[in-house]
Amino acid sequence: MERIFTKPRNNWQQAVEALGFGFHTSDVAYWDESAYYTFSMEEITKLETITAELWDMCLQAVQYVIDHNLFDQFKIPKFIVPHIIDSWDNDAPAIYGRFDLCYDGHGEPKLLEFNADTPTSLFEASIVQWFWLKDFDEPKDQFNSLHEKLIAYWKYLIDYLYDDSLYFTCVKGILEDFTTTAYLQDCAMQAGITTEFIYIEDIGWDNNNHFFVDLNNKPIKNIFKLYPYEWMVNESFGQNLIIDKLKAIWIEPSWKMILSNKAILPILWQLFPYHKNLLPAYFTRSNLKNYVKKPLLSREGANITIVENEKLVASSEGEYGEEGFIFQELKKLPDFNGNFPVIGSWVIGQQPAGIGIRESNGLITDNLSRFIPHLILP
């Protein structure tokens, strides 16, 4: 694994905008093709194998949490627990997830966390870096079969959906979320599914019939949401999830609330102690001297504290942590000349499907991180 400086394509902004990628730059560049990472096939095969193994371990962990009724440790509201269990027992459809891994090409990749409910950066990983490679060095390979696996898995899921439209929803006014949602809708359409879009604020509740409706007051039976469950369950319609007479299929399913919660990290360590791809993690500080304190529910690297030899090394502000924290042994991100990458390794359906790399200037990957493309050396 190496980081290589290169010259961005001429007019790269127009090239990525033509794909529909409108959030390539905010205050700082988010899409950054002034560098790229190279991997050997051996390194990629390792990432692929580990991703499959971690996914299998996560599924075992969900079963363990349900069997032992550990929802309190996740601070999951009691009212939604039956919905979670039903979605698990009924094998409710799930489409994707992203493991964030710490890896520098040497040794074993370590799991930092699993983004199981609303993982984004999908469009960048699947589309933008694919077209970058096509322009940059088309014969080279990339760990990226996200697009074809998404279409294939939507096709597979058709039999699991109600015979009705599949709605796609996200919050208004955020181009990044809208792009990711539209991309997933695009893939579903290409899989032959009839789709509709509705902003999450526009979803209605039929108080007479007790089901969710679209803007035509038509019942919603299948819906993909790019909106976190931990927000949904605390909002006015949250309780309606459990009284919905149509039992709408929500994708991702509510059992993903278990995996998207940082509490899964101590559970995984408990179930698979000393696993080569896990870091020790606990609900208390335990005997850790070098550790990262993470809120159970947090986004964009908020409210993270890094302690090394009893000293605060880095911290981030935010509004999370009310539900509690977990403590994970510190594994510093690799330093490529002041650039600290995290590898996001995707699962589509049940399979590893590709990676996307986000870089930051420090040990915490926050909302100012940048996306760097990659390729595989022959």
Next chain:
Amino acid sequence: MKKSKAISLALVTGLLGCNSHPQQTRLYLRTDTLENYTSTSPGYQGYYAFRPIGTYYSFGYVRQGYSSSEVHTSEPSITRGGFGESGGFHVSTSS
């Protein structure tokens, strides 16, 4: 071989892509009617009832979102707005 062999986008580039004139605002209309978002069936590249919002930068126009506030229906038994109340947050890249 790890990468996808071919990629085509039916919806995204139609909605969000702009090939030659990024500074031009594209309106996905029907915001003046009570008809709702266009149904998108396979292969159909239709319009959404969205009005883009964005900012002009030195290199061109960057869309930052879409507004559909004009789209609404009224029905006494229907309540709306019960999801999406966690304003000020968004899912974003690192989630």
